[in-house]
Amino acid sequence: MKVAFQTLGCRVNSYESEAMTEKFKKEGFEVVDFNDKADVYVINTCTVTNMGDKKSRQAINKAKKANPDSVVAVVGCYSQTSPDEVSNIDGVDVVLGTRNKGDIVYWANRAMAEKNQFVEVNDVLRNKQFEELEISEYQDRTRAFVKIQDGCNRFCTFCLIPFARGAVCSKDPKKVIEEVKILGENGFKEVILSGIHIASYGMDLEEEYELADLLEEVEKVEGIERIRIGSIDPTYFTKDVVERISKLKKLCPHYHLSLQSGCDKTLKRMNRRYTVEQYIDIVKNLREKIKDVSITTDLIVGFPGETDEDFETTLNFVKDIKLSKIHVFKYSPRKGTRAATFDDDVHGSKKEERSKAIIAADRKNEEDFADKYVGKTVKVLFEEKVKGKEGFYSGYTENYIKVMAESTEDISGLILDVDIKENHIIYLEGSLIKERI
Numbered sequence: 001m002k003v004a005f006q007t008l009g010c011r012v013n014s015y016e017s018e019a020m021t022e023k024f025k026k027e028g029f030e031v032v033d034f035n036d037k038a039d040v041y042v043i044n045t046c047t048v049t050n051m052g053d054k055k056s057r058q059a060i061n062k063a064k065k066a067n068p069d070s071v072v073a074v075v076g077c078y079s080q081t082s083p084d085e086v087s088n089i090d091g092v093d094v095v096l097g098t099r100n101k102g103d104i105v106y107w108a109n110r111a112m113a114e115k116n117q118f119v120e121v122n123d124v125l126r127n128k129q130f131e132e133l134e135i136s137e138y139q140d141r142t143r144a145f146v147k148i149q150d151g152c153n154r155f156c157t158f159c160l161i162p163f164a165r166g167a168v169c170s171k172d173p174k175k176v177i178e179e180v181k182i183l184g185e186n187g188f189k190e191v192i193l194s195g196i197h198i199a200s201y202g203m204d205l206e207e208e209y210e211l212a213d214l215l216e217e218v219e220k221v222e223g224i225e226r227i228r229i230g231s232i233d234p235t236y237f238t239k240d241v242v243e244r245i246s247k248l249k250k251l252c253p254h255y256h257l258s259l260q261s262g263c264d265k266t267l268k269r270m271n272r273r274y275t276v277e278q279y280i281d282i283v284k285n286l287r288e289k290i291k292d293v294s295i296t297t298d299l300i301v302g303f304p305g306e307t308d309e310d311f312e313t314t315l316n317f318v319k320d321i322k323l324s325k326i327h328v329f330k331y332s333p334r335k336g337t338r339a340a341t342f343d344d345d346v347h348g349s350k351k352e353e354r355s356k357a358i359i360a361a362d363r364k365n366e367e368d369f370a371d372k373y374v375g376k377t378v379k380v381l382f383e384e385k386v387k388g389k390e391g392f393y394s395g396y397t398e399n400y401i402k403v404m405a406e407s408t409e410d411i412s413g414l415i416l417d418v419d420i421k422e423n424h425i426i427y428l429e430g431s432l433i434k435e436r437i
């Protein structure tokens, strides 16, 4: 039997697809490319944007065309929020939500045997049960995502995720450590602790336990040399927390602190729970306490009611605070969210203009940030050969700057010192201090 996966969306989905892949392999399935003929196609969907839904539907059609006799299983955020819509798409045999992906093999087998459609989507808004999934291998051999948390209780007005992912629930810390240990034994050097709202990690556990406690435990795992954390709510970084994490040697100094707007009025309408001033204090404190820290962020332009003046405030903020990278999104309403009912939408051409202005300011900040490393030596975990650049390998510094260097031998999976010679903005180029294998 052959199974093929198509994964859309975030790192949590990638993790869950890996975990489902391991389950299929244990049952004797061969994993093939999504373009190949398979007996079971699993589409792990995303619903963050309208585009996510569209791509999910396209993947379903593609699977059924590739093999009309196959079982098509649709799981994840789109099927969780719109189970009726998904089950009515031609060719869908199994529909699961976001908290029962671990049952995928069972339902796929039943759909094959009984030639029936199964729709198993449960309410997740009150479900505080973390679904136990785990991985011991990863296709990318250098770093692995570990899902430590699911759900979000924040309900930002533009976001559908709390409806798709449900209430906050955390993986038992002992199980996280066991999983990280296995990954370390299997040769992984870097783990990325991920979740939907990792700042909430531990809030549902019986004992008092939070993300910083977990990071201190993961730090002790042998074999793991780098720890990263996924995108995180800025308010998690209280002075106390920064003091604690500044002592961790393996925690990479790169934090993705979602900002969304640099204007208090807009932040309030988004139901974000911080002010611009608080954000500035958090960034300042991180920069003071953590050497070489890189802070990146997400920002939405053209949120309903964002005036030219509000946008100017955000733009000036971006220019002043000089983050090392900003991902800009033009707001688009998401059905089912509060913001979709706001009637003061910003015109598309304004969104476009604003997006371009932020990208230009960000490019300058990015360039300045990377420039600081020219002439310096940095540690790079090399990941892969560079396509189209013969003899070059690429990897990332601890603070997540992409670096390329030439080598006569395969250096994937190694952490090596590199002398940085040139800043190409989207990556740095340098030479290995000493080639060692």
Ligand code: SF4
Binding pocket: 152, 153, 154, 155, 156, 159, 160, 161, 162, 196, 197
């Ligand atoms: S914090 Fe806000 S943007 Fe992030 S997942 Fe929760 S509701 Fe969505």
